[in-house]
Amino acid sequence: MQPARIMEILNVAEIAAIACADWSGKGDKVAADQAATTAMRNAFNDIEFSGRIVIGEGERDEAPMLYIGEELGRGGEEIDIAVDPLEGTNLCAYNKPNALTTIAIAPKGALLFAPDTYMQKIAAGPACVGKVHIDNTPEENVRAVAEALGKDVSDVNVCILDRDRHKDLIQGVRDAGARVRLIDDGDVFGAIATAVPGTGIDLYMGSGGAPEGVLACTGLKAIGGTFMGRFRFRSDDERARAEKTAEVDLDGVLTMDMLVRSDDAAFLACGVTDGEMVSGVSKADGCVTTESVVMNAADKTVRFIKTCRRGENGVVRFH
Numbered sequence: 253m254q255p256a257r258i259m260e261i262l263n264v265a266e267i268a269a270i271a272c273a274d275w276s277g278k279g280d281k282v283a284a285d286q287a288a289t290t291a292m293r294n295a296f297n298d299i300e301f302s303g304r305i306v307i308g309e310g311e312r313d314e315a316p317m318l319y320i321g322e323e324l325g326r327g328g329e330e331i332d333i334a335v336d337p338l339e340g341t342n343l344c345a346y347n348k349p350n351a352l353t354t355i356a357i358a359p360k361g362a363l364l365f366a367p368d369t370y371m372q373k374i375a376a377g378p379a380c381v382g383k384v385h386i387d388n389t390p391e392e393n394v395r396a397v398a399e400a401l402g403k404d405v406s407d408v409n410v411c412i413l414d415r416d417r418h419k420d421l422i423q424g425v426r427d428a429g430a431r432v433r434l435i436d437d438g439d440v441f442g443a444i445a446t447a448v449p450g451t452g453i454d455l456y457m458g459s460g461g462a463p464e465g466v467l468a469c470t471g472l473k474a475i476g477g478t479f480m481g482r483f484r485f486r487s488d489d490e491r492a493r494a495e496k497t498a499e500v501d502l503d504g505v506l507t508m509d510m511l512v513r514s515d516d517a518a519f520l521a522c523g524v525t526d527g528e529m530v531s532g533v534s535k536a537d538g539c540v541t542t543e544s545v546v547m548n549a550a551d552k553t554v555r556f557i558k559t560c561r562r563g564e565n566g567v568v569r570f571h
Contacts, residue, residue: 253357253516257329258546260299261357262520266542266559268292268353269522272338273533276525277347284344288337288353288524293317296324296333306365307334307356307463311493320368330360334466340438343525350441350527355520356470362514364466364506366498370484371462371506375443376455377401378476386480386505390424390457397455398430405429411442411453418458425457440521441529443468444547447477451528459484469511471519474547475554481506512549519547530556538566 271291275284289309296303303324309315318335334356338344343351356363374386376397383396390410398405410425412418414434425432433453435442439460445451462483469479483502485491494502500510522544523530531543539562546555560568 253359253518253548253550257301257331258357258518258520258548260301261355261518262522262544262546262557264292264295264299265353265355265520265522265544267295268337269524269533269542270540270561272344272353273524276344276351276532279345281341281345285338285341289318292335292337292353292355293324297326299325301325301328302330303333304331304360305335306332306363307466308368309335309337310368320365332358332360332363332365334363334463334470336440336461336463336467338524339440339464339467339521340524342437347525348436349525350435350438350529351524351532352438352441352521352527352530353524354440354467356467356512356517357520358470358512358514358517362512362517363470364462364498364500364511366462366483367490367493369462369486369490369494370459371465372459372482372484373439373443373465373468373479374455374457375446375468375472375479376477377447380455381476381478384455384478386482390421391428393455393457394425394428394430401454403454406431409433409452409454411435411439411445411456412458413437413439413442413460415458421458440464440468440471441527443479444471444475445528447472447475448529465506466511467519469508470517470549471521471547473508473512473515473517473549474519474552476552479508479511481511515549517549521545537569538563539568540566
C-alpha cells in the first residue's frame with residue numbers, strides 16, 4: 253500500500269473522529285456513531301480509489317451506509333476496507349478512555365469478507381506466538397503467557413469485555429490465579445494492547461464483534477503478536493450469508509493469515525477520547541488537533557501522527 257494512499261485513509265479516520273467527538277460525554281451513543289459513520293463515508297467517497305466494505309456496520313438491509321459490500325470512492329485502485337467508524341460508542345457517549353475511529357485496508361480479496369456476527373477471540377503479544385490457543389482452557393493460556401513473559405501467574409493481566417456471557421471465562425481466569433481487567437467496550441484496543449508494552453494487558457480473551465477481530469488482527473500483523481478467532485453465529489441466516497462470501501471453514505479456527513491474507517495491509521486508528529494508545533480530539537486556539545496511529549504490516553512500522561487543523565485563523569503550538 254503506497255504511503256500516499258495510507259495518508260488519504262488516515263484523513264478519513266481523522267474526519268470521522270472530529271465529527272463524533274462533538275458527542276463525547278453527551279450520553280447519546282447512537283448520535284455519536286451516526287456522526288462518525290456519515291463523516292467517514294463522505295470522506296471515503298472523495299478518494300480516487302475503488303473501495304469495498306468487507307467488514308462494516310452490518311448487512312445492506314440493516315445499515316444505511318458503510319454496509320458490507322458497499323462500494324466507495326471515485327474509481328481506481330481496488331481496496332478492501334474493514335471499518336468500525338466508532339470503536340467504543342459507549343466510551344464516546346460517556347467520555348471514557350479509548351474511544352477510536354478505526355479502519356483496516358488491504359488489496360482486494362485480502363480481508364475476511366463475512367457477515368457482522370460474533371467472533372470468539374484470543375490475542376497476545378510477540379513472546380506468546382505459538383504458546384496460546386483459542387481451544388485451550390483459560391488456565392492453560394494464562395500459564396502459557398506467564399511462562400512466555402517470565403511472570404508469575406498472579407501478575408498476568410487478562411483483558412475481557414464486561415459481558416454476562418463472559419461470566420465463566422472471568423471466573424476461570426481468576427481461578428487460575430491471574431488478574432482480570434474488564435472493559436466496557438472497545439475490544440480492538442484490548443487485543444492490540446497485548447503487544448504494546450506499558451498498557452498493562454498481557455492477554456485478551458472473549459467474544460465480540462467479528463469486525464473488531466479483523467481490525468485488531470490487521471494491527472497485530474504489523475506490530476507482532478498472535479490472534480485467533482472463531483465465528484459465533486447468532487442465526488442460521490448469518491451462517492448462510494457467510495457461506496456465500498467468507499471462503500473459510502466456518503466452524504474452524506481462524507488464524508491471522510485467514511483473517512488478513514496479505515502483508516500489504518494497514519490498520520489506522522484516530523483517538524476520539526484520550527486513551528493509552530493515542531490522545532483524543534482536542535480544540536484550542538482555533539485549532540482542532542487529532543492523534544492517530546498507523547500500523548503498516550508491509551514494512552512492520554508503527555507511526556504516531558498528530559494533526560492540527562488550523563482553519564483560517566487557528567494558532568499551532570509546538571508544545
